[in-house]
Structures are given as structure tokens and as C-alpha cells.
Amino acid sequence: MTSSTLTGADILQVQGVDGNGYPAATTQQTTTLNLAQTACFGAVASPGGLTLTTSATQTAVPGLTVNLIKGGTYLFEIYLSCSASAGGGIAINLGKGTATSATFTADAWVYNGTTTAAQGNVTVQTTALATFTGVATAVDITGSITATASGTFAVFAAQNTGGNASSTVINAGSYISIQRIS
Numbered sequence: 001m002t003s004s005t006l007t008g009a010d011i012l013q014v015q016g017v018d019g020n021g022y023p024a025a026t027t028q029q030t031t032t033l034n035l036a037q038t039a040c041f042g043a044v045a046s047p048g049g050l051t052l053t054t055s056a057t058q059t060a061v062p063g064l065t066v067n068l069i070k071g072g073t074y075l076f077e078i079y080l081s082c083s084a085s086a087g088g089g090i091a092i093n094l095g096k097g098t099a100t101s102a103t104f105t106a107d108a109w110v111y112n113g114t115t116t117a118a119q120g121n122v123t124v125q126t127t128a129l130a131t132f133t134g135v136a137t138a139v140d141i142t143g144s145i146t147a148t149a150s151g152t153f154a155v156f157a158a159q160n161t162g163g164n165a166s167s168t169v170i171n172a173g174s175y176i177s178i179q180r181i182s
Contacts, residue, residue, distance in 0.1 A: 042066070042177040045080075050170040056162025058093050064155035064176050068099040068147040076178040078141040078155055085166030088159040089133035092141065095126030098151030106143030110136050133160045136168075153178070 046062040061080075068074060084090040094106060108130035110118040118132040130139050145153065155176060159168045 042175055045170060045172050045174040047172045049172045049174070050157060052088075052157065052159050052168045054159070054162060054165055056091070056158050056160070058091070058096055058156040058158045060096070061155045061157050061170050061174065064174065065097065065152050066154075066176060066178050068145070068150060068153050069180075070147055070150040072180050073103075073144065073146045073182040074153075074178050074180050075144050076142070076153075076176060078139075078174075078176045080139040080141075080155070080157070080174040081171040082136055082139060082157075082169060082174070083171065084132075084134075084136035084159070084168040085164065086135050087133075087161060088164035088166045088168045089161055090130065090136045090139065090168050091128055091132075091158045091160040092130040092139060093126075093128050093156040093158075094141070094143075094153070095124075096156040097154035098149070099145075099147045099153045100149045100151070101125045101145045102148045103146040104143070106141055108139060108141045111138040111140070113137055131160050 043063050043066055045064055048062065050059060050061045052059060080092070082090060090110065092108065104125040105123050106121070106129055108120045109116055110130050110132045112135045117134055117136060118130070120129055122129050125145065130141060157168070157170050
């Protein structure tokens with residue numbers, strides 16, 4: 001078996017196999033996928049993560065920015081490993097990048113350990129998402145966006161209650177995974 005690296009404009013051909021893992025002897029069906037239409041990409045928060053203290057100002061999480069192309073429809077998943085205090089909490093916003101959207105939906109869950117501490121849904125990209133004042137250990141966000149302008153799609157974070165001396169931290173290893181579907 002060989003492997004290769006494919007780029008956005010490459011064409012991938014997949015040949016059908018029979019039940020034993022070998023090419024089908026009687027029919028050979030080839031499926032062609034244009035990776036420019038179905039590319040998956042992602043980003044991981046930088047090794048330093050992001051630490052916010054006494055700040056309700058939305059700040060870009062280093063490393064959690066991807067570029068979108070005008071007219072593209074994307075599915076995304078964002079996982080934030082975090083440490084937010086009861087006083088500071090956490091607030092996430094996905095509408096501070098330069099990419100704009102006509103169609104946007106996102107669902108978010110904020111966790112305190114294994115307990116769901118808050119849930120939210122937005123259909124406007126610029127609306128704050130996943131705002132919670134309390135102890136938070138993780139945030140999980142899924143959704144879709146159709147870009148009306150090319151630009152950046154970025155994860156911004158802040159304390160939900162600015163002025164709290166306890167830190168809210170987005171840990172390294174947090175990620176955004178995004179797939180263009182059209």
C-alpha cells in the first residue's frame with residue numbers, strides 16, 4: 001500500500017472492492033472526489049493557550065483561526081479545554097473574525113467536569129455563544145456556516161464576568177475542526 005499527500009485541487013479516485021478486500025472482479029466502479037469541495041482542516045490552540053484575568057474583552061484564542069472561502073458551506077466542531085473560576089466564568093464568540101455569513105447555526109455545551117453546566121444555540125454569527133458564570137472545565141460547540149465573504153473564522157474568548165481576579169484559561173490542545181461540504 002502506498003500513501004501520498006493530496007492538496008485542495010487534487011482528484012482522488014476510489015475503486016470499489018469485493019467482500020474480501022480485493023478489487024471486484026466483475027464490476028469496477030470508480031468514484032471521483034474533488035478535494036477542493038470536501039477538504040477538512042483544523043487548528044489547535046498554541047502551546048501557551050490563552051489566560052484571561054479581570055477581562056470581559058473578547059480575545060482571539062491563539063491558533064484557533066481558519067480561513068473560509070466566499071460561498072462555501074462548512075461544518076465545524078470546536079472543543080475548548082478550559083479552566084474557568086466560579087467568579088469569572090467564560091464567554092465564547094465566533095463572530096469576531098473577518099468572514100461573514102448569511103446562514104449560521106451553532107450549539108454549545110459548557111461542562112463542569114462531567115456535568116452540563118450550560119447549553120445554548122445561536123443562529124446569528126455575531127451573537128455571543130456559550131456564556132456562563134461558574135466553574136467550567138470544557139466547552140463543546142458544533143455548527144455550520146455559509147460564508148458570504150472570504151475571511152477568517154476564529155474562536156474568541158473572555159471572562160463572562162470581567163473584573164474577577166481569578167483567571168479563565170483556554171488550554172493548549174483545544175481545537176477547531178472544519179469541513180467544507182459545498
